[in-house]
Amino acid sequence: MKYLPINFLLIIVAFALIAVDAKFPDDPQPCKFGDSNCIIQSFNYYLAEQSNGDSSIALVNINPLKIKKIIIEQHGESPVNIKLTFLNNYLYGLNTTRAYKSRKGFGKDLTKKIEIRLKSDILMMIGDYEVDGKILVLPITGKGKSNLTLIDNDCIMQFSGTPYRKNGDTYMKVNNMKLRFKPKQLYSDFTNLFNGDKELGDNMNLFLNENWKAIFDELHDKIAEAFARIYESVITNVFTKYPYEKYFIE
Numbered sequence: 001m002k003y004l005p006i007n008f009l010l011i012i013v014a015f016a017l018i019a020v021d022a023k024f025p026d027d028p029q030p031c032k033f034g035d036s037n038c039i040i041q042s043f044n045y046y047l048a049e050q051s052n053g054d055s056s057i058a059l060v061n062i063n064p065l066k067i068k069k070i071i072i073e074q075h076g077e078s079p080v081n082i083k084l085t086f087l088n089n090y091l092y093g094l095n096t097t098r099a100y101k102s103r104k105g106f107g108k109d110l111t112k113k114i115e116i117r118l119k120s121d122i123l124m125m126i127g128d129y130e131v132d133g134k135i136l137v138l139p140i141t142g143k144g145k146s147n148l149t150l151i152d153n154d155c156i157m158q159f160s161g162t163p164y165r166k167n168g169d170t171y172m173k174v175n176n177m178k179l180r181f182k183p184k185q186l187y188s189d190f191t192n193l194f195n196g197d198k199e200l201g202d203n204m205n206l207f208l209n210e211n212w213k214a215i216f217d218e219l220h221d222k223i224a225e226a227f228a229r230i231y232e233s234v235i236t237n238v239f240t241k242y243p244y245e246k247y248f249i250e
């Protein structure tokens with residue numbers, strides 16, 4: 001027991017050394033503030049090459065990205081009145097996502113709005129679901145496994161940063177994220193709809209796939225909102241690793 005303080009001291013010294021050594025990785029090279037092309041390339045490097053996570057910038061595994069819980073709930077005037085809960089889902093395909101345009105943002109003033117456009121060949125969300133409600137006058141209930149697959153999804157992502165101080169340095173938290181999704185196609189497959197009634201379930205899946213566009217448009221804002229909170233936390237996490245200015249060079 002009496003050696004504990006010394007061990008403790010060593011640990012503190014070790015941490016201090018690590019802290020001194022901690023700098024933004026130089027592969028890829030850090031971008032200049034506000035250099036859109038470089039920022040796009042950097043995004044794409046992490047999406048394509050480091051999608052299983054990169055602890056050097058606190059990027060979590062995004063291929064697949066674990067999604068513990070999403071609730072999509074819509075009531076009122078909409079023809080899609082529904083409570084849709086997804087539990088323990090995994091999102092596959094973020095590694096097929098590429099940024100292709102970026103406007104403003106990541107300048108010295110981290111509070112300026114950032115816009116990035118992204119395209120994903122495929123995004124597939126698999127896991128448990130529960131649903132109860134009405135879709136275009138048809139009642140729907142069920143609890144089972146679901147597969148929602150977006151094909152060729154175009155996404156406009158906007159957010160801004162909020163600064164916070166830690167140990168005398170300025171860090172960035174990502175806030176006010178807004179997403180706009182435009183997929184070419186949405187395939188969905190829900191098992192065990194209507195307590196496992198196969199005929200009703202098959203018909204409903206057919207109906208959902210034939211009318212995907214109208215249903216997606218109705219639910220778009222709620223879906224985008226749910227994903228914005230998830231993406232926000234992934235990007236915020238990346239910026240917890242170093243003070244904001246360490247991610248860029250002059």
Ligand SMILES: *[C@@H]1O[C@H](CO)[C@@H](O)[C@H](O)[C@H]1NC(C)=O
Nearest residue numbers: 048063064092093095096097
């Ligand atoms: C994305 O990751 C999956 C494995 O989850 C792999 O099969 C696929 O080839 C990858 N696609 C790209 C474009 O990297």
Ligand SMILES: *[C@@H]1O[C@H](CO)[C@@H](O)[C@H](O)[C@H]1NC(C)=O
Nearest residue numbers: 124126147148149187188189
């Ligand atoms: C999910 O659905 C897509 C589109 O129908 C399909 O290509 C994919 O194989 C399905 N994935 C699983 C795990 O069922």
